[in-house]
Structure formats: structure tokens, C-alpha cells
Amino acid sequence: xxxxxxxxxxSTTAVLQYMDPGVIVSVFHKQLRKFDAEYTSGESDTGxxxxxxxxxxxxxxxxxxxxxxxxxxxxKKRQVKEKDDYDETPQEKKLRLAKLYLNQLKEEEEGKAEGxxxxxxxxxxxxxxxxxxxxxxxxxxxxxxxxxxxASEIRLLRGHKLPITxxxxxxxxxxxxxxxxxxxxxKWDVESGKKLWVIPGGRKGTQDRHVGHxxxxxxxxxxxxxxYLATGDxxxxxxxxxxxxxxxxxxxTGHKGPISGLSFRKxxxxxxxxxxxRSVKVWNxxxxxxxxxxxxxxxxxxxxxxxxxxxxxxxxxxxxxxRVWKIMEESQLVFHGHEGSIDCIQLINEEHMITGADDGxxxxxxxxxxxxxxxVKQAHGxxxxxxxxxxxWVAAVAALHSTDVxxxxxxxxxxxxxxxxxxxxxxxxxxxxxxxxxxxxxKFSHAGHFLVAGVGxxxxxxxxxxxxxxxxxxxxxxxxxxxxxxxxxxPSE
Numbered sequence: 496x497x498x499x500x501x502x503x504x505x506s507t508t509a510v511l512q513y514m515d516p517g518v519i520v521s522v523f524h525k526q527l528r529k530f531d532a533e534y535t536s537g538e539s540d541t542g543x544x545x546x547x548x549x550x551x552x553x554x555x556x557x558x559x560x561x562x563x564x565x566x567x568x569x570x571k572k573r574q575v576k577e578k579d580d581y582d583e584t585p586q587e588k589k590l591r592l593a594k595l596y597l598n599q600l601k602e603e604e605e606g607k608a609e610g611x612x613x614x615x616x617x618x619x620x621x622x623x624x625x626x627x628x629x630x631x632x633x634x635x636x637x638x639x640x641x642x643x644x645x646a647s648e649i650r651l652l653r654g655h656k657l658p659i660t661x662x663x664x665x666x667x668x669x670x671x672x673x674x675x676x677x678x679x680x681x682k683w684d685v686e687s688g689k690k691l692w693v694i695p696g697g698r699k700g701t702q703d704r705h706v707g708h709x710x711x712x713x714x715x716x717x718x719x720x721x722x723y724l725a726t727g728d729x730x731x732x733x734x735x736x737x738x739x740x741x742x743x744x745x746x747x748t749g750h751k752g753p754i755s756g757l758s759f760r761k762x763x764x765x766x767x768x769x770x771x772x773r774s775v776k777v778w779n780x781x782x783x784x785x786x787x788x789x790x791x792x793x794x795x796x797x798x799x800x801x802x803x804x805x806x807x808x809x810x811x812x813x814x815x816x817x818r819v820w821k822i823m824e825e826s827q828l829v830f831h832g833h834e835g836s837i838d839c840i841q842l843i844n845e846e847h848m849i850t851g852a853d854d855g856x857x858x859x860x861x862x863x864x865x866x867x868x869x870x871v872k873q874a875h876g877x878x879x880x881x882x883x884x885x886x887x888w889v890a891a892v893a894a895l896h897s898t899d900v901x902x903x904x905x906x907x908x909x910x911x912x913x914x915x916x917x918x919x920x921x922x923x924x925x926x927x928x929x930x931x932x933x934x935x936x937x938k939f940s941h942a943g944h945f946l947v948a949g950v951g952x953x954x955x956x957x958x959x960x961x962x963x964x965x966x967x968x969x970x971x972x973x974x975x976x977x978x979x980x981x982x983x984x985x986p987s988e
Contacts, residue, residue: 633844633897634844634897634898634899634915634917634918634919635897635898635899636898636899636917637895637898637899637900637943637976638898638899638900638914638915638925639914639977640976640977641900641912641925641926641974641975641976641977642975642976642977643926643927643928643975644928644972644973644974644975646929648973648975649928649930649970649971649972649973650688650970650971651966651968651969651970651971652671652683652688652968652969652970652971653966653967653968653969654673654681654683654690654693654968655673655675655677655679655681655967655968656675656677656679656967657675657676657677657951657967658675658676658932658933658935658950658951658952658953658954658955658967659673659674659675659935659936659949659950659951659955659967659968659969660674660675660676660711660712660713660714660935660936660949660951660955661673661674661712661713661714661715661935661936661949661955662674662715662936662938662947662949662969663715663716663717663724663938664717664938664939664940664941664947665717665721665738666717666719666720666721666941667721667941668685668940668941668942668944668945669684669685669686670682670683670684670685670691671683671685671947671969671971672715672717672724672738673949673969674708674712674715674726675711675712675951675967676711676712676951676953676955677696678695678696678697678707678708678709678710678711678712678728679693679694679695679696679707679708679712680693680694680707680708680712680715680724680726680736680741681693681694682738682741683969685945685971688971692741694706694707694708694736694741695707696708696709696712697709702730702732706743707734707743708726708728708730708732708734709728709730710728710729710730710732711728711729712726712727712728713727713728713729713753713754713755713955713956714726714727714754714755714756714757714799715727715757716757716758716759716766717738717759718738718759718763718764718780719759719761719762719763721738721739722737722738722739722764723735723736723737723738723744723759723764723780724736724737724738725757725759725766725768725780726757727753727754727755727756727757727768728753728754729753729754730753731748731750731751731752731753731754731770732746732747732748732754733746733747733748733750733754733757733766733768733778734746734747735747735780744783745780745783747768747778747785749776749785749788750768750770750772750774750776751770751772751774752770752771752772752773752795753770753771754768754769754770755769755770755771755795755796755797755798755799756768756769756770756796756797756798756799756800756809756810757769757799758799758800758801758807759780759801760801760802760803760805760807761801761802761803762803764779764780764781765777765778765779765780765786765805766778766779766780767799767801767807768799769796769798769799769809770795770796771795771796772795773790773791773792773793773794773795773796774788774789774790774792774796775788775789775790775796775799775807775809775820776788776789777789777822787822789820789822789827791818791820791827791829792809792811792812792814792816792818793811793814793816794811794812794813794814795812795813796809796810796811796812797810797811797812797836797837797838797839798810798837798838798839798840799840800840800841800842800848801842802842802844802845802896803845804845805821805822805823806819806820806821806822807819807820807822808820808840808842808848809840810837810838810839810840810850811837812836812837812838813835813836815831815832815833815834815835815836815837816829816830816831816837817829817830817831817832817837817840817848817850817860818830819862828862829865830860830865830866830867831865831866832850832858832860832866832867832870833850833852833854833856833858834852834854834856835852835853835854835855835856836852836853836854837850837851837852838851838852838853838888838889838890838956839851839889839890839891839892840892841892841893841894841901842894843894843896843897843898843901843915843919844896844897845862846861846862846863847859847860847861847862847868847915847919848860848862848894849892849894849901849903850892851874851889851890851891851892851903852888852889853888853889854872854886855872855873855874855875855876855877855885855886855887855888855889855905856870856871856872856873856874856886856889857870857871857874857889857892857903857913857922858870858871859901859915859919859921859922861919868919868920868921869915869920869921869922871913871922872886873886873887874886874889874903874905874911875887875889875903875905875906875907875909875911876907878906878907887905887906887907888905888906888954889903889904889905890904890905890906890933890934890935890954890955891903891904891905891934891935891936891937891948891949892904892937893937893938893939893946894939895939895943896939896941898943899914899915899916899917899919900912900913900914900915900925900939900943901913901915901922902937902939902946903937904930904934904935904936904937904948905933905934906932906933906934906954906960906962908929908930908931908932908962908965909927909928909929909930909934910927910928910930910934910937910946910948910972911924911927912924912925912926912927912928912946913925928946928972930948930950930970930972931950931962931964931965931966932950932951932952932962932965932966932967933950933951933952933953933954933955933960933962933965934948934949934950935949935950935951935954935955936948936949936955937949943974944973944974945971945972945973945974946971946972946974947969947970947971947972948969948970948972949969950965950966950967950968950969950970951965951967952965952966952967
């Protein structure tokens with residue numbers, strides 16, 4: 496019988512504990528004598544020669560059979576130090592991740608403080624903000640510091656031939672992705688205003704051989720890590736792209752109507768999609784897999800949004816409802832408030848949202864109340880002859896995450912900014928920015944330094960009106976602020 500020798504002492508003990516003690520002593524002495532013979536001759540039984548060194552007296556000890564079983568002692572220079580296998584418990588993993596998170600917060604805040612002394616109270620403040628943000632109760636009051644931009648400061652990026660229908664901004668605020676009725680997708684550099692790449696649209700009927708969309712692109716979403724770009728069109732197709740290289744990865748099929756809303760869950764690659772077929776579908780982009788379908792709306796879904804929770808919100812068009820879908824619980828909350836078709840929706844935080852409708856109203860909601868917290872009717876005025884006046888449809892809304900600033904767009908050639916007030920108690924006009932054309936899409940930059948508006952000569956869903964003087968393009972509106980002051984943060988109820 497030959498003894499099993501392992502580099503780790505714990506492995507040797509595990510092997511020896513199953514053997515008879517007498518056998519262990521006998522085998523151990525046999526192996527020791529064999530080793531001494533090889534060492535003296537300078538050649539092992541495998542034919543490998545090695546240099547013979549005179550053993551030092553302090554290593555030339557006898558090992559008694561009554562002594563504790565252990566590996567032969569060798570000089571320190573020849574010892575091989577290796578760590579024992581270690582399995583991390585769930586509790587230890589949580590503790591390690593918590594320490595890493597705290598260190599990351601400290602590094603970020605130290606960078607912002609530019610070398611100033613930074614202690615635990617600031618880290619505690621960040622942690623408190625994160626907790627409030629997750630609960631949907633964080634509100635940074637910045638509206639009072641915003642100033643209307645000068646017309647000369649607003650930039651227009653042109654590249655699409657037809658009206659812009661949707662756009663998104665990269666997590667680092669350096670790039671903008673836009674799509675239009677010409678079926679094309681363009682990636683823009685914010686600083687220079689140049690195109691980084693273009694995915695051209697194809698002609699109707701060429702979808703079998705064209706890599707890209709061959710129908711109007713109605714919606715798009717970018718994953719929070721900037722890796723995947725998802726786009727949806729009138730042909731019921733969802734296409735997944737590699738955002739950096741514009742490589743086409745997958746095409747998701749399954750909806751029975753035009754794709755009207757897309758949103759990646761923050762921090763994941765789970766994708767929610769909404770369609771005119773009145774359903775919401777859940778996809779896993781990493782696995783290129785369909786997950787489930789949710790039903791509830793009684794009319795075409797016109798918009799969808801989500802943040803980090805495993806839930807999404809939808810605007811139900813002419814069923815006049817807003818719904819909050821709880822994916823894990825397989826339940827939904829239904830909200831009523833608008834009189835017309837609810838065409839757009841955006842989450843402010845996990846507990847509050849903003850919607851716009853073709854009755855001209857803008858509503859502020861809390862997920863804890865079935866009715867709006869605030870309603871602004873005829874938010875963008877009216878048009879038409881006396882006695883036949885109709886409100887301008889609200890075609891787009893946007894929210895600066897976890898702040899008191901939101902925006903809405905319509906066909907009255909202006910983007911209107913609103914303040915939600917402390918604790919989201921009401922909507923009050925802040926200022927308006929002149930933009931000629933139909934404002935079909937709005938997005939705030941993540942840092943809040945600018946607002947992007949996708950504008951066209953026509954409404955994104957049809958051709959009911961046309962403004963010939965408008966130009967199809969993307970307007971970058973800077974958000975100027977008053978001289979720096981300490982940001983005020985309040986939790987909302």
C-alpha cells in the first residue's frame with residue numbers, strides 16, 4: 496500500500512483518518528526509508544537526478560512512532576506555501592460585499608471632495624440617500640436653482656430624414672441614440688455632435704435580407720451598463736444590438752402588434768416590452784430567452800418604464816388606466832385619472848411617476864394612491880378656431896431621476912419644465928424652452944446637465960398634422976444653474 500501525499504496538511508489528514516493507525520506508522524516509515532535512500536544515492540526510482548547536499552543537523556531529527564503524524568520537515572527554502580481550500584459562507588460573502596461597497600462609496604465621495612477630509616458622516620449620508628432612493632422617497636430639490644437657457648446655447652443635431660420617434664442617453668452622458676420614422680438608428684457624440692455610427696433603415700418587404708428595421712422604430716432602451724441597445728418597430732419586432740459596435744445580436748418575436756414601449760430593468764439585462772396587442776412581455780437578453788407575458792390592459796399600451804425594482808409601469812392608451820405590474824407577485828395595480836388616451840409615462844423614482852395624454856393633461860402620481868396627486872389640464876395650451884379649440888396633445892414626458900424636475904413636450908413648439916414641489920405635492924410650471932415642431936421624445940441626462948428633445952414635423956404615431964417649418968432632429972438643451980449652493984434633500988412620504 497502506498498501513502499497518498501498532498502501539498503496541504505488538511506488534505507493529508509483527511510486521507511489518513513480513514514486508515515488503521517498501525518498501517519499508518521508502518522507505511523510512513525517505509526516511505527521515509529525510501530526517501531532517505533533516494534536522497535543518499537542522488538537518484539529517484541523515476542531516474543530523476545538531483546544534487547546531494549549534506550543535511551543540516553537541526554533537520555536531522557528522528558521521528559518516533561508515538562509522535563504525531565506529520566509531513567517530513569524540509570528546509571524553509573524548499574517549503575512550498577500554499578493556502579488551504581476555503582469555502583466562503585453566505586454570511587461572510589455578504590460582509591465582504593458590504594465592505595467593498597463602503598470602500599467604493601468612500602472613494603467616490605473623496606474624489607468629489609477633491610482631497611478634503613472625509614469621514615463616516617458623509618458615507619452615512621450616501622447610504623441614507625441610497626435607502627431613500629430604493630424606497631422611492633428621495634427627492635433632490637434642484638428646480639429652484641435652474642435657469643432658462645439662451646436660444647443660442649441650444650444645439651440641433653440633424654441626420655434623420657424623417658421625424659424622430661425615440662431616443663436614449665448612455666449612462667455616462669457621452670452618447671445619444673436616436674431612431675426615426677425613416678427606420679434608421681444613429682449614435683451621436685454629445686460633445687462634438689458628430690455621428691459615431693448609423694444603422695440604416697430598409698425598405699418595406701426587405702426584412703428577410705436587411706439587417707435592421709424596415710418599419711418605423713417606435714421605442715428604444717439602453718441597459719444600465721451601456722452594453723445592450725433594444726429597439727422596437729411597427730413590424731412587431733424587437734431587435735437587440737451591441738451598443739458599442741452596432742452588431743446585431745438577437746431578434747425577439749412574439750408580440751402581435753407594434754412595439755410601443757421598451758425598458759431594461761436597472762442593474763440587470765432583463766427587458767420589459769409593451770405592445771399595441773395589450774400585453775407586456777419579459778425577456779432575458781443574456782440568455783436570449785422569453786420569460787413570460789402579462790395581460791390586463793383593455794386597449795393598446797402606449798408607453799412603458801421601469802427602474803431597479805422587479806416591476807414596471809405602463810400607460811394604457813384609451814382604456815384610461817395606468818398600471819403598475821408586480822412581476823414576482825404576478826399582480827397589478829390600476830390607476831385612473833386622465834380623460835383621454837394616455838400616450839406617455841415616466842418614473843420619477845420607485846414610488847412616483849409622470850404621465851401625459853391627448854386630452855392635453857399632465858398628471859403626477861404616487862403608486863400608493865389610485866388618483867393623481869396633481870393634474871394640470873391644457874398643459875401646453877389649445878389650438879383651433881374659437882369655439883372649436885382643442886388642447887395640444889402631450890406626446891412626451893421625462894423626469895430627472897429622484898429630483899423635483901420633470902418635463903413635457905407637445906406640438907405647440909415648446910418644451911415645458913415643471914417642478915413637483917416638496918414631497919411631490921403638486922405640479923407648477925418652471926419655464927419653457929422654444930422648440931419648433933412635434934416633441935416626440937424627451938430625456939434628461941443622468942447627471943442633470945442637459946435635456947434632449949427628439950423633434951419632428953409630424954407626431955410620432957401618425958400624420959394628423961404637419962409643421963413644414965420644423966426640422967427633424969435632436970435638440971440638446973443645457974440646464975443652467977444658479978451659483979453653487981448646498982443641495983437640499985428631503986424624503987417624501
